[in-house]
Amino acid sequence: MAENILVIGGGPAGLNAATMLSELGVKVTLAERDSFLGGNPKKFKYKFLFPDMQPADDVIGKLIKKAETNSNIKVYLSSEVSDFKENGKKFDATIKSPDGNETKTFDSVIVATGFEHFDPARDAKYSYQLFDDVIDIKDLERMMGEGNFVRPSNGQPPKNVAFILCVGSRDRHVGNQYCSRVCCTVSVKQAIELREHFPDCEVYIFYMDIRTYGFFEDLYWKAMEEYDVQIVKGRVAEITSGENNTVICKGEDTLLRGPFEIPFDMVVLASGMEGGPQSSEMAKKLGLELDEHGFLKPQNVTLAPFKSNKEGVFLAGACTGPKAISDSITEGGAAAMDAYIYAVKNH
Amino acid sequence: MEYDENGVSIVPFELKKEIFEEARRDFRYEEYVRGCLNCGVCAGGCPPHRFFDFSPRIVLQKMKSKDPELIWTMMDEYVWACFQCFTCAMICPFLNSPGGVIAILREIAVRRGFESAKKVLKPYSRVLLKLTAYGNQLSPDMIQPDFFPDWGPHIGYASTDLAVKRKAIPMPTLQVTNLAWDVAPEAMKELYDIFDEAGVFKIIESVDPSLYEIIQDIVDDVRSS
Numbered sequence: 189m190a191e192n193i194l195v196i197g198g199g200p201a202g203l204n205a206a207t208m209l210s211e212l213g214v215k216v217t218l219a220e221r222d223s224f225l226g227g228n229p230k231k232f233k234y235k236f237l238f239p240d241m242q243p244a245d246d247v248i249g250k251l252i253k254k255a256e257t258n259s260n261i262k263v264y265l266s267s268e269v270s271d272f273k274e275n276g277k278k279f280d281a282t283i284k285s286p287d288g289n290e291t292k293t294f295d296s297v298i299v300a301t302g303f304e305h306f307d308p309a310r311d312a313k314y315s316y317q318l319f320d321d322v323i324d325i326k327d328l329e330r331m332m333g334e335g336n337f338v339r340p341s342n343g344q345p346p347k348n349v350a351f352i353l354c355v356g357s358r359d360r361h362v363g364n365q366y367c368s369r370v371c372c373t374v375s376v377k378q379a380i381e382l383r384e385h386f387p388d389c390e391v392y393i394f395y396m397d398i399r400t401y402g403f404f405e406d407l408y409w410k411a412m413e414e415y416d417v418q419i420v421k422g423r424v425a426e427i428t429s430g431e432n433n434t435v436i437c438k439g440e441d442t443l444l445r446g447p448f449e450i451p452f453d454m455v456v457l458a459s460g461m462e463g464g465p466q467s468s469e470m471a472k473k474l475g476l477e478l479d480e481h482g483f484l485k486p487q488n489v490t491l492a493p494f495k496s497n498k499e500g501v502f503l504a505g506a507c508t509g510p511k512a513i514s515d516s517i518t519e520g521g522a523a524a525m526d527a528y529i530y531a532v533k534n535h
Numbered sequence: 536m537e538y539d540e541n542g543v544s545i546v547p548f549e550l551k552k553e554i555f556e557e558a559r560r561d562f563r564y565e566e567y568v569r570g571c572l573n574c575g576v577c578a579g580g581c582p583p584h585r586f587f588d589f590s591p592r593i594v595l596q597k598m599k600s601k602d603p604e605l606i607w608t609m610m611d612e613y614v615w616a617c618f619q620c621f622t623c624a625m626i627c628p629f630l631n632s633p634g635g636v637i638a639i640l641r642e643i644a645v646r647r648g649f650e651s652a653k654k655v656l657k658p659y660s661r662v663l664l665k666l667t668a669y670g671n672q673l674s675p676d677m678i679q680p681d682f683f684p685d686w687g688p689h690i691g692y693a694s695t696d697l698a699v700k701r702k703a704i705p706m707p708t709l710q711v712t713n714l715a716w717d718v719a720p721e722a723m724k725e726l727y728d729i730f731d732e733a734g735v736f737k738i739i740e741s742v743d744p745s746l747y748e749i750i751q752d753i754v755d756d757v758r759s760s
């Protein structure tokens with residue numbers, strides 16, 4: 189009889205883990221909290237993905253299709269793991285779905301419950317939710333995905349737009365000391381898209397450090413050279429309302445201007461990634477460890493990044509920390525390998 | 536003090552080092568100075584940063600440099616540009632307190648009787664005199680154009696005919712211009728004890744020795760009454 193493996197979370201990481209296992213002949217149970225597969229990229233309708241602007245629908249769509257059409261994968265939507273017990277080296281888990289409760293025994297488990305977007309309203313200095321024209325990168329991603337590229341306050345195209353990096357990241361006040369890794373690249377990507385869409389619109393990026401690591405740097409250079417995006421070093425201290433329905437960014441340009449107050453039509457906050465309530469929920473339910481940043485903690489970040497502290501339970505994707513889709517997909521595959529080895533050994 | 540050919544005082548490196556170490560020894564130092572991202576968010580929220588060549592980011596960066604020369608450059612007018620509003624401490628992502636660092640440096644400047652401290656505190660010698668003599672902080676007769684120039688463009692008019700203006704106040708006052716209210720001698724004595732304990736008299740002695748003499752006479756009088 190084939191091995192049974194439970195994958196919790198149907199984002200890029202969980203989808204790839206499920207697909208790879210199914211190709212090995214494993215019977216996969218995929219439990220997804222939302223009513224659809226695809227994770228955050230699907231939920232927020234990402235349109236084009238960095239680094240190479242592939243349509244998100246192509247990438248995520250392909251992953252979803254593979255999982256949905258594979259007879260070895262049973263997908264449970266709008267569902268959760270309501271009960272979880274160890275059973276020798278195996279695990280008994282109850283999946284609660286709209287069709288009722290189902291309890292099965294699994295040889296191993298992969299947790300791929302991903303991340304939550306930081307809620308910028310938690311940092312009052314940015315006036316998110318106070319002014320319509322202050323949005324964040326996930327809002328803009330969704331607006332672009334829906335082909336709705338205009339100022340929320342009046343439906344007009346913006347004349348100038350500011351991106352503010354590191355919102356909800358690298359800040360002790362909001363409790364997140366870490367860097368969210370993707371928000372620089374997402375912002376640079378969106379800045380390019382804005383300039384493409386509205387060639388007359390000026391785009392500024394206010395940064396502390398630009399972390400378009402590795403080959404993502406190409407996008408950053410492109411933004412400056414080909415799209416004339418203004419890159420200003422300094423974190424914005426306050427956003428207030430200005431004349432003619434503008435929002436004013438106030439801060440220190442630490443390299444050039446010194447103090448500045450610039451009115452913008454729109455401000456986009458590069459809010460970061462958090463482990464979200466699902467990380468602590470998984471930790472509690474499955475007996476996993478949380479790290480000091482609120483993400484699930486690998487047994488050894490270097491040697492065993494996909495193993496959890498619990499034998500037989502493996503981790504993949506953004507549930508262990510901020511990362512890009514390519515990394516999440518890679519991790520899904522790697523965790524599948526770990527979970528498969530454990531399952532075969534103890535089957 | 537020695538001076539160079541341009542009339543600039545020569546301050547020995549040893550003194551600069553001493554000042555830096557005095558700041559680092561302060562019990563608040565560790566809490567106020569942590570890491571620094573050089574992000575400028577403190578400066579973005581800092582009121583004087585908009586108007587003067589002053590930045591709490593620079594304050595923190597200089598402190599972190601551990602370079603006594605750099606820290607010395609702030610000991611003159613620089614530290615007195617701060618409003619002590621602590622907006623910087625409220626928004627710094629590292630939870631630094633540039634305003635707190637400035638408080639430490641100012642206290643050093645005051646304790647050591649630096650010229651900048653004397654200059655800045657000059658108008659307040661009148662306040663201190665009033666306070667030690669009468670237990671009042673301000674009274675109408677202190678409104679004079681030479682002092683507190685930051686009291687606005689109408690200070691000249693405001694300082695004339697004080698007695699008449701006082702009478703025009705539509706509520707009971709002492710009807711004098713040198714007092715706002717009467718303070719009991721017991722309260723005054725208590726105030727002196729607090730000043731003793733907190734080192735306020737010592738500070739006055741270093742910043743304004745002649746004021747200190749006058750104040751000492753008043754304190755002795757009240758204490759022996």
Ligand SMILES: Cc1cc2nc3c(=O)[nH]c(=O)nc-3n(C[C@H](O)[C@H](O)[C@H](O)COP(=O)(O)OP(=O)(O)OC[C@H]3O[C@@H](n4cnc5c(N)ncnc54)[C@H](O)[C@@H]3O)c2cc1C
Binds near residue numbers: 236325
């Ligand atoms: C604004 C923004 C734009 C981005 N753009 C790009 C880009 O262009 N290119 C790129 O490479 N990366 C991008 N990223 C990063 C990308 O979103 C992540 O790398 C990726 O989504 C992580 O995949 P994941 O499967 O680990 O997690 P997620 O996408 O978060 O998926 C996790 C899934 O688990 C489900 N889940 C959660 N809890 C439970 C539970 N208790 N039970 C069952 N299911 C649960 C969730 O509903 C979700 O479907 C972007 C990130 C942000 C913030």
Ligand code: SF4
Binds near residue numbers: 369397460
């Ligand atoms: S990726 Fe960039 S914007 Fe995001 S937290 Fe890191 S430095 Fe800040």
Ligand code: SF4
Binds near residue numbers: 591621623633
């Ligand atoms: S305390 Fe001083 S340095 Fe800090 S914000 Fe206020 S004025 Fe600026």
Ligand code: SF4
Binds near residue numbers: 570572577592627629
């Ligand atoms: S806000 Fe804090 S971290 Fe940023 S420059 Fe000021 S002192 Fe440094």
